[in-house]
Amino acid sequence: MNCKPLILFFLPAMLLLPAKKVCAQKIAVSNVYQPASFPLVHQQKAASIYIDSKDAAVVPVAAEAFKNDLTAITGAVSEVKKDAAGLDTFPVIIGTLGQSKWIDALVKSNKIKAEKVRGKWETFSISVVDAPFTGIKKALVIFGSDRRGTAFGVFELSRMVGVSPLCWWADIVPEHQNALYISPGESLEGPPSVKYRGIFLNDEDWGLQPWAARNMDKEVKDIGPKTYTKIFELLLRMKANFIWPAMHPCTKAFYFYPDDPKIADQYAIVVGSSHCEPMLRNNVFEWAENFQNEYGQKPGEWRYDLNQKQIDQYWSDRIQQSKNYESVYTVGMRGIHDGSMPGPKDKNEKVKLLDKVITNQRSIFAADFTKPVNQVPQIFCPYKEVLSLYQAGLKLPDDVTIVWADDNHGYVRQLSNPQEQKRSGGSGVYYHISYWGAPQDYLWLCSTSPSLISYELSKAYQYDAKNLWVINVGDIKPGEMETQFSMDLAWNVNRWKPENASQYAAFWAEETFGKAFAKPIAKIKSEYYRLSQTAKPEHMNAVIFTDAAVDQRLKEYQAIAKEAEELQKQIPQRLQDAYFELIFYPVKGACLMNEKVLYAQKSLELAANGDKTALDFSRKSEAAFQQIQIITKKYNEQIAGGKWNGIMSWHPRDQEVFKMPKIATEEMVEEGKKLKVPTNSKDKTITIQAASFTTKKDAPDAKITTIIGLGAGGNGETLLPVMINPVDQNQLKNAAYLEYQVDLPKGDHRIKIKCLPTFGVYEGRGVRYAISVNDETPQVINVAPASENAVWKQNVLQGYASGETLHHLKNSGKNSIKIYPLDPGTVINQLEIR
Incomplete structure (x- = not known):
């Protein structure tokens, strides 16, 4: 013993x-x-x-x-x-x-x-x-x-x-x-920090649904009661209590299978429905496909201004089915699926219609429940275009919980302002660690770090988002660790603050694999998250790197892939399957995706100059492409005796990034010899990590704190506590700042500051910093983009927002650069000086 x-x-x-x-x-x-x-x-x-x-x-x-x-x-x-x-x-x-x-x-x-x-x-x-x-x-x-x-x-x-x-x-x-x-x-x-804590099963077409149909609910060939039994047990084991069920067209509605809500009740899981499914109704299936089977007639138009009576009945019937179970009801209305609410084109008229929708939904609650309407748990999710309707003056009842959404890429778009924080319904957060949509999906691997999750969700909690957190986890796999972290954080928000969230990987690895493997696994995970911040594996074809950055990126990915392979040999046999699923596959897969894309790019650049080594890189790119398929086949067919057959696709939605990219051929090399492309000299760029400051000054009410694992480069500098008031850009005498002493030649220099691509905490707030070189008059930059514009799209793909300023240096030698974070939520990551 x-x-x-x-x-x-x-x-x-x-x-x-x-x-x-x-x-x-x-x-x-x-x-x-x-x-x-x-x-x-x-x-x-x-x-x-x-x-x-x-x-x-x-x-x-x-x-x-x-x-x-x-x-x-x-x-x-x-x-x-x-x-x-x-x-x-x-x-x-x-x-x-x-x-x-x-x-x-x-x-x-x-x-x-x-x-x-x-x-x-x-x-x-x-x-x-x-x-x-x-x-x-x-x-x-x-x-x-x-x-x-x-x-x-x-x-x-x-x-x-x-x-x-x-x-x-x-x-x-x-x-x-x-x-x-x-x-x-x-x-x-207990009690837990967040009242309702759980997951949203989403975009299940390439993983959870085909796997469940093949292995779990074989009789109905769908995500059904047997699958949900395992999901509900997982939630209980994570001390979670809430679910938005899967709802894509490939999956029938949760309530279609009578045992689903019964099992949810048996496992004490609270059932809700997503931002586009009011009143626990799955419109994709129940309105667009199954309405005639349920009602014996075809549905009318999904427009409340034209078809109120039928829609009200449809909603009321679900309340009758669900009122004896614990549920949280989404109020409001959007399109049949994830689109805007049909109706008048004028925004003010649309706001009036949405007001009417919510008023009538509450009348349905009043008619169908014996308890007061304000005791029926209700949420309103201002997701995508709904946020603009809310901001345009929607009259939301005080007891309804506002569930703020992130931008689908892990950065919360808006939080409760001081007036909204007084609402009896409070607020919550809908947050993604998996996503299908613009500007580009990330459905294959999970690469959202605990540091980012904690920074955004802890910030939300401080701004009163304490009533509900729902995490879009896609297919659950391969985001197991990140899901568990989110639920651990929701249970006790003070345990994994942004300041120590980077330590979670070691804690989790020790709990999962044993003390001997905690540090090496945590090191691998830390590098995996850092590299993914500046381009998720699924975004590799949308981000441009310099030649030096390409070489460095490949070197660092190959290093952690090798470490993961070497560590695999030491893992006990009983944990080999777990290690492959949780560590090896995502790390190796990310490395191979980078090799496939970056080697292909290298091959084309070299071929354009007639360099025959281009063909070596073509072969390496092809080999990486084949290897991704090999390890995915192993995941599906060999790991755990084939238990996960169908859960993992290496090409969800058949996005372009998953295909074999164009590579150099011998003909292209020969053509390149004739058309040799001249190389342009480039300005020298100096990159400084924000955490490598020379000196730091804190303000009386705020401290600049290093958050390990947050943002481009690995660490971020931010003002805490996050509830501070913005700094007046004209009153910087007592403001906190970071100072860097840098050797530079005299002349003109451009300084780019890379920041975490966050949003102002609520309407009217920005994400600003001020910069001063050699105590010149500070220049103020706001890096918060307008919602979902071209700048935002590039920001979330490359993992940073940036501002650029021009400075004239009179003398060569040591020069002082001071950076002042001005808003709560501003995170400084890197300085680039040209």
């Missing part, structure tokens, strides 16, 4: 506890016997698990999963007992306050303290209780304030003993233990 305590297994609970909830002594997990500990698994015997059959349906779901987790770790078989007359000497007791006879009896005898959780949202306690009942030595007691609180407590203990939340979804086999003991004490968690 390994006699070292299982420190690794203790970390998740220790680190995720909010500071205000820390108890004198928290429980810990060990495989070393101590007389005071609770024997969860002792001498190959697992403690029995006791629940009350009158408790919520999710309690036996969690209890059975926990029983199976114990078997997976130790081989010992526990038993879940409902309504047993008596208890074993060392029982595990699981229940919800007010719904479990065991829990209520312990409260009555003062063995557990109900006031610690009573009335709180999704709060739980895990404790070792001495002599809980007559003749019982010790009990391990898990109880929650509500049904999800209980389930979260159970799955938190699973995570503590060594079962990853991604155990099924990423084939993470836990390390075998002969015994498990829980030390005396109590771990108390």
Whole structure:
């Protein structure tokens, strides 16, 4: 037996506890016997698990999963007992306050303290209780304030003993233990930072839907109840509670399969619907395709000003179906799919129509619910063109939660201003780590870093987006780690602040693969995110790099790919599949995509000069293209015995970037010899990382803070706290600044400042910096683009926004450059001096 305590297994609970909830002594997990500990698994015997059959349906779901987790770790078989007359000497007791006879009896005898959780949202306690009942030595007691609180407590203990939340979804086999003991004490968690926390299954056409049809819901050949059962368990294991179901034309509506909402309720998952699906209706299927089957007649036009009666009935019918389940209703109206609301062309008239839509939707709630309308959870998502309608004067009821959207590329477009922060409905965020749309998709690999996720979502939280976070995760795979990070952050926003979010990869790698692999995996992931920031793998054909940058980029990608390959040889056999899915495939795939595109470009440049080595690069590009297909075939057909067959496409939507690019041929080289292209001399460019400042000055109310892993170059400099007021550009005397001492020749110089491509925190705010060379009058630049214009498109593809200023230097030698971040959300990444 390994006699070292299982420190690794203790970390998740220790680190995720909010500071205000820390108890004198928290429980810990060990495989070393101590007389005071609770024997969860002792001498190959697992403690029995006791629940009350009158408790919520999710309690036996969690209890059975926990029983199976114990078997997976130790081989010992526990038993879940409902309504047993008596208890074993060392029982595990699981229940919800007010719904479990065991829990209520312990409260009555003062063995557990109900006031610690009573009335709180999704709060739980895990404790070792001495002599809980007559003749019982010790009990391990898990109880929650509500049904999800209980389930979260159970799955938190699973995570503590060594079962990853991604155990099924990423084939993470836990390390075998002969015994498990829980030390005396109590771990108390909750309430969560964000009330509703979950995922949006989206753009599922090339992964989740074909995989589910082939492997899970074979009878209906779709994403159906069996698939959702696994998804809902994943959410519970991540302490998440919310879903926007898949809704593309390839997938039938969630409510089309009667078992879907029943299973959601069994797993205590709150069901909503996306920004373009009002009132839990999936219009792509239910209006455009299945309406006649449901109603016996064809639908009229999807225009509320012309077809109100039919649309109201359609919405009311769904409320009747859903009102006994926990749901969050999207109000408002857009096109049948992801397009603008049909109706009058005049914007003011459109605003009036949308006002009418929401007023009537609330009348439907009033008619169909017994509770007041303001107690029916409702959201309004000002996504894309809807934001302009909201800004044009839409009268939104105060209790409706505004769910602000990012720009689809990870940068939140707008947050609540001081007046909106007073609204009783509060706000939330709809955020993408996967996306189909302009200017270019990123559906293949997930490369949004924890640092960026934390920076944008923590900023949103500070501006009162605390009611709902929904993350567009595409097909779930291969964004497993990033999804788990988002849910960990939503549970405890103070645990993974922007200042330490870059450490999550090491924390997660230790939890997933073990301490020996934490640092090397974190290093690989850090480089992977840094390189992807300046062009995601899916955007490689849309970004132009200098020759030097191409060489450096290839060198750095090949370095981490090699590290991933070498590390793969050391990973234990039980974790080989998990390592391939979570680390090797995305890192190798990104490297190969860069090789394919950049080698092809090199081949054409060399051929234009008649250089025969162009053909070597042509071959390298082709080899990379073939290798992408080989590793994807392995993912689908070999990993986990073919379990994931159909989940991974190397060419979603058949975008141009996934095809074999044009490469040099012998004929092109011969032609190039005749038409030799002259090389133009280029200005010398000096690149300085923003974090490499010479000196720094903080302001009385704000501190310039380095955020590791944020933005181009790897690190960003930003003002914290993020709730500060903007700096008056005419009053810089006490403003915070970064100073750089740079050797430069006299004459004219252009200085480009690369910033994170964020938006002003709300309407009227910018993303400004001021720059002064040798204490000249500062020049002020605002890098926030108008929404979705050509500048924005280039910004999100290249991973930075930039401003450029001209400066005349009178003398050669050391010159002082001062940069003043002026707005909350401004992040300085790099200086380029020409």
